Amino acid sequence: MSRLSPFVAIRRDLHKIPELGFQEFKTQQYLLDYIHTLPQERLEIKTWKTGIFVKVRGTAPRKTIGYRADMDGLPITEETNLPYCSEHEGNMHACGHDIHMSIALGVLTHFASHPIKDDLLFIFQPAEEGPGGARPMLESEIMKTWKPDMIVALHIAPEYPVGTIATKEGLLFANTSELFIDLKGKGGHAAFPHLANDMVVAACSLVTQLQSIVSRNVDPLDSAVITVGKISGGTVQNAIAERARLEGTIRTLSVESMNKVKERIEAIVKGIEIGYQCEATIDYGSMYHQVYNDEKLTAEFMQFVEQLPDVHVVRCKEAMTGEDFGYMLAEIPGFMFWLGVDSxxxxxHAKLTPDERAIDKAIALLTSYMTWKGNE
Structure with a gap:
């Protein structure tokens, strides 16, 4: 039986303790405990809320290269039946952040003992899934002091085989926004609908009208998605609902389309208020900026990776997924790429099972790239 890679073992430890955004206390402590086992001569460690910054001082620094890994899990009950499945009931690392952290620790481990000319900054970021940790972390005093000159991140991709890297110059991920709409009317007895204002009927009408926005208000050559994923309202079967709530998401490939979609949502909701004699409130919750890869750095990275053995590079299309790493890329040149994990x-998904062989492949790839980039 082959020996388990130390970073695969770390991934399994982290997989057991998924925690939601800004609640990553066990995760933070686990990471700190490991980081403190590394040679400390060139390391500076600072915590921020439940996140961590680790600076590796270079031998003759001219710039700082940043690397970001997200930390939080999702409120999903795991269904993998793995021997190392989540021990936190109702939470799961269903987006691969356990793998992201393990890879970051592997790269950090190498450079703690093998420094390069330039400084490195490893950023372990909380709350990517919500409410969003990238923007406040970016605005922190630590980041202002240690702000890197370029920054890199990855995200696992179940649809690609292990050994595949997928990315592109320019737009990679969409602008995203949560959407919560609360309706308040007048409840009453089911036998007397004329004496009430039914919010279930209002909510159904609103959902139908929202679906017209993309088809009639967004440029057909652009892309947008409005999804209402949850509707709740009413109390019992024989009472007219006084309240209803819609929960959904908005995704667009341009900032302009996001603004247009929200403008139309607000206009339609005003119409619902008038037509159904009710009160409505809109909350956009967490909003994430598009992930826009620096064209020069991304092309350079792809060319570098193409020279490596056992790595296949794919020039992918942009996706409607959201990532708050976009806030960092809006201020710092850099890029994100997909890492194939063949699940x-x-x-x-509650049964997400990434191929763990991708961990050591990613560590080797990033170590090679950062060594080259940090010594050029």
């Missing part, structure tokens, strides 16, 4: 189940 039959997709991201955010």
């Amino acid at each position: 039959p189940y997709g991201l955010h």
Whole structure:
């Protein structure tokens, strides 16, 4: 039986303790405990809320290369039946952040003992899934002091085989926004609908009208998605609902389309208020900026990776997925790429089972790239 890679073992430890955004206390402590076992001569460690910054001082620094790994899990009950499945009931690392952290630790481990000319900054970021940790972390005093000159991140991709890297110059991930709409009317007895204002009927009408926005208000050559994933309302079967709530998401490939979609949502909701004699409130919750890869750095990275053995590079299309790493890329040149993990189940699925061989492949790839980039 082959010996388990130390970073695969770390991934399994982290997989057991998924924690939601800004609640990653066990995860933070686990990471700190490991980081403190590394040679400390060139390391500076600072914590921020439940996140961590680790600076590796270079031998003759001219710039700082940043690397970001997200930390939080999702409120999903795991169904993998793995021997190392989640021990936190109702939570799961269903988006691969356990793998992201393990890879970051592997790269950090190498450079703690093998420094390069330039400084490195490893950023372990909480709350990517919500409410969003990238923007406040970016605005922190630590980041202002240690702000890197370029920054890199990856995300696992279940649809690609192990050994595949997929990315592109320019737009990679969409602009995203949560959407919560609360309706308040007048409840009453089911036998007397004329004496009430039924919010279930209002909610159904609103969902139908929202679906017209993309087809009639967004440029057909652009892309947008409005999904209402949850509707709740009413109390019992024989009472007219006084309240209803819609929960959904908005995704667009341009900032302009996001603004247009929200403008139309607000206009339609005003119409619902008038037509159904009710009160409505809109909350956009967490909003994530598009992930826009620096064209020069991304092309350079792809050319570098193409020279490596056992790595296949794919120039992928942009996706409607959201990632708050986009806020960092809006201020710092850099890029994100997909890492193939060949799982039959997709991201955010209760049975997501990434191929762990991708961990050591990613560590080797990033170590090679950062060594080259940090010594050029």
